Amino acid sequence: MNNNRLGKYLADAEALCAANGARLTRLRRRVLELLFLRGAPIKAYDLQDALKAPGKRIAPSTVYRTLDFLIRQRLAVHRINTKHAECVCGLYRVA
16 A cells, blocks of 8 residues: 555645544544544454554443444445445545
């Protein structure tokens, strides 16, 4: 993965959030980064495992709320109901 592409993607995502009056927090940014780097659908529980820090646990509801935020902000995060997974499909804004 090209770090320049990832950096631009995250900068664009932050700009879109700001334009919507929202914040791309550290957790939201990290989830978006994990989705982008994966390049394929990933389940929320797999994201939860990837977000674990030593001595810290992230609740599944936190991951789901973060994914819902990214979807509401139209950051090209899509839920795939048949797989119970989310993926990034390129950054764009839906009018």
